[in-house]
Amino acid sequence: MNRINTIANELLANRNEQGFWDGELSSSALGVAVSVIAFHFYNSEQLRSEIGNGIHWLMANSNPDGGFGDSPESISNISTSLLSYSALHVTRNQHPEASTTTQKLAAYLKNAGIDVSSENIAKHVLDFYQKDYTFSVPILATCALCGIPENDPFKPIPQLPFELALMPRSVYRFLNLSVVSYAIPALVAVGMAIFQQKPSGLVMKAIRKQSIPKAMRLLEKLTPESGGFLEAIPLTAFVALSLIKSGYRNHVVVEKGIDFLKRIQRTDGSWPIDIDLSNWATTLAVKSFRSEVNSYLDPESRLKLTNHLLSIQNKSTHPFNGSSAGGWGWTHFTGSVPDGDDTPSAILALLNLNQESSKEVIQSVIAGCDWLLKLQNSDGGFPTFSRGWGKLPFDQSCADLTGHAIIAMATTLEKLNQAIPPAKSKRYQSSIKKAV
Numbered sequence: 001m002n003r004i005n006t007i008a009n010e011l012l013a014n015r016n017e018q019g020f021w022d023g024e025l026s027s028s029a030l031g032v033a034v035s036v037i038a039f040h041f042y043n044s045e046q047l048r049s050e051i052g053n054g055i056h057w058l059m060a061n062s063n064p065d066g067g068f069g070d071s072p073e074s075i076s077n078i079s080t081s082l083l084s085y086s087a088l089h090v091t092r093n094q095h096p097e098a099s100t101t102t103q104k105l106a107a108y109l110k111n112a113g114i115d116v117s118s119e120n121i122a123k124h125v126l127d128f129y130q131k132d133y134t135f136s137v138p139i140l141a142t143c144a145l146c147g148i149p150e151n152d153p154f155k156p157i158p159q160l161p162f163e164l165a166l167m168p169r170s171v172y173r174f175l176n177l178s179v180v181s182y183a184i185p186a187l188v189a190v191g192m193a194i195f196q197q198k199p200s201g202l203v204m205k206a207i208r209k210q211s212i213p214k215a216m217r218l219l220e221k222l223t224p225e226s227g228g229f230l231e232a233i234p235l236t237a238f239v240a241l242s243l244i245k246s247g248y249r250n251h252v253v254v255e256k257g258i259d260f261l262k263r264i265q266r267t268d269g270s271w272p273i274d275i276d277l278s279n280w281a282t283t284l285a286v287k288s289f290r291s292e293v294n295s296y297l298d299p300e301s302r303l304k305l306t307n308h309l310l311s312i313q314n315k316s317t318h319p320f321n322g323s324s325a326g327g328w329g330w331t332h333f334t335g336s337v338p339d340g341d342d343t344p345s346a347i348l349a350l351l352n353l354n355q356e357s358s359k360e361v362i363q364s365v366i367a368g369c370d371w372l373l374k375l376q377n378s379d380g381g382f383p384t385f386s387r388g389w390g391k392l393p394f395d396q397s398c399a400d401l402t403g404h405a406i407i408a409m410a411t412t413l414e415k416l417n418q419a420i421p422p423a424k425s426k427r428y429q430s431s432i433k434k435a436v
Contacts, residue, residue: 008296011285019304021285022278022331029068031271032057033083034237035261037142040091041244042258048094050262053269055091058084059101061270065111066104070273078112078124079139081105085116086146117149122156132392133158133178138190138238145193145245154197162191163211165218169322173388180394181321181386182337185222185229185239188215193242219243219253222320224335227256228264230320231275231335236260278331279312283345286352293352302353309346309353310364314338314371321385326371340375340382340401343368344408351415362419369412370424372405373431380434406435 016022036054039047062068067076068084088095088102106116114124122140129136137160144153164175165188172181179187192215195208219239222229229235240257248254265271286305289296297305312332316325320337327338328346347368354361375387381397382405389395409428413420420428 008289011288012296018308019301020278020308021281022276023281025272025274025276026071026073027057027061027266027268027270028071028080028233028273029058029061029084030070030080031233031237031273032269033068033080033087034142034234034241035265035271036087037083037090037146038237038241038244038258038261040087041145041241042249042254044091044094047262050265050269051091052095053265054271055088055095055098055269057269058088059098062101062104063108066101066106066108067112068105076108078109078114078128079135081109081112082114082121082125082139082143082148085109086143086148089116089148090146119149119156121149126156126158131178132180132394133160134180134183134186134392134394137178137194138186138242141190141193142238142241144197145241154194157194157198159194159198159200160187160191162188162195162215163208166211166214173386173390176391180392181384181389182230182394183235184321185219186235186242188219189239189242189246192246196246216248216251216253220251223253223256224320224333226275226334227258227260228275228333228335229257230337231331231333233261233264233271233273233275274331275333275335276331278333279309279328279336279342279346280330282308283342283349286349287345289352294355297353306350306353306361308332309350310360312336313346313364313368323385324371324374326367327375328368337385338371340372340384340398341404343371343375344404347408348411351411357416357419362416365412365416366420366424369409369428372409373427376405376431376434380436382435402435406432 014021032054036051039051044051061072063076065076067081069075069077069080085105088098109116114121121143125136125140137158140157144157164177165184167175177187192212229239236257240254243251243254264275312328314325314327318337323338327343329336329338330342347365350361350365376382377387377397379397382401383389383395383397384401409432413425413428
């Protein structure tokens with residue numbers, strides 16, 4: 001028990017000044033590479049220091065085999081290594097000191113069967129990701145914009161149908177968008193960049209050219225107050241660098257994105273993949289205290305955490321994906337989107353913090369369960385963001401998300417009992433049976 005108390009006290013000591021947990025994600029070569037490229041395209045002179053710090057971080061954090069992985073401790077992978085090579089290549093004149101790192105990285109890629117001077121880059125990446133263009137096409141487009149390979153780099157890259165993003169959101173799941181539900185900004189921005197560089201038929205050229213002004217208005221509408229799409233560094237950087245190379249350097253979406261990237265860069269020159277997982281970290285911490293939560297957290301601390309979770313619950317239709325009110329995202333920052341894992345986690349944390357729930361907590365928990373009902377797929381399982389998006393793996397029903405939703409609704413039925421209207425209680429029970 002003493003060991004548990006020691007760990008619990010260490011956990012409590014890691015709360016921030018506002019009384020919740022925010023944590024820190026690992027630095028990421030992927031985040032560094034795409035941010036450096038976006039900065040270089042935006043203004044290489046003005047952002048010379050930021051770019052240099054990023055390049056030097058890459059130089060200091062390559063793996064022994066010359067490649068880069070998802071974190072400094074991760075094994076090398078092709079995607080991150082290709083983007084890191086692109087960043088080093090496009091900044092080579094300003095940073096010749098990185099030439100040895102670049103040469104070792106090229107050797108790693110060659111050993112993996114990729115010749116950076118040939119079209120086989122596209123074949124390798126597309127074969128790996130198959131029909132899911134969420135990552136493959138932004139990676140290849142970024143390489144191409146950096147001059148890799150040198151000859152006709154856009155020829156083998158599939159054209160993302162950005163014009164389809166202008167259709168009503170309700171029909172997205174019926175369209176072959178080739179990207180997962182959260183990647184609409186990349187679909188639009190990267191699709192436009194490819195369109196600017198790659199020949200297309202007269203009809204599609206006319207349609208896409210006419211779609212660009214509306215697509216830019218859509219991107220602006222999807223941009224959160226923070227400037228970071230999903231508070232994610234790679235997605236924001238992909239959008240910014242694609243728009244810059246499409247002639248929209250001074251557009252508000254780019255300016256907000258660049259400001260976001262500047263703000264998130266760490267003192268060692270690196271970036272993480274996402275700003276943080278504060279809601280996830282906080283709800284996991286609260287749940288870890290289990291039945292002893294009142295012993296570890298005094299009434300004031302419990303009230304602070306309760307008010308924080310209530311304040312970050314989505315209160316209206318979310319502008320990013322049209323998600324209804326009631327859900328929670330992974331962080332308290334504005335780019336977060338309600339999802340099928342953080343919502344049940346927040347429900348369970350609120351119930352654990354409030355053994356005798358107030359009217360406000362009861363309403364919040366019920367709204368969260370109602371949100372989960374709307375998310376549930378026809379097969380009974382729960383996806384991450386959007387009901388009915390089942391074409392690509394990320395959007396399909398998932399076992400751990402489904403299990404988490406079952407626990408949240410079952411615990412709500414158990415603890416709130418009489419506070420839930422009978423008809424709603426039956427709907428929760430039916431949902432649980434379908435999920436099981």
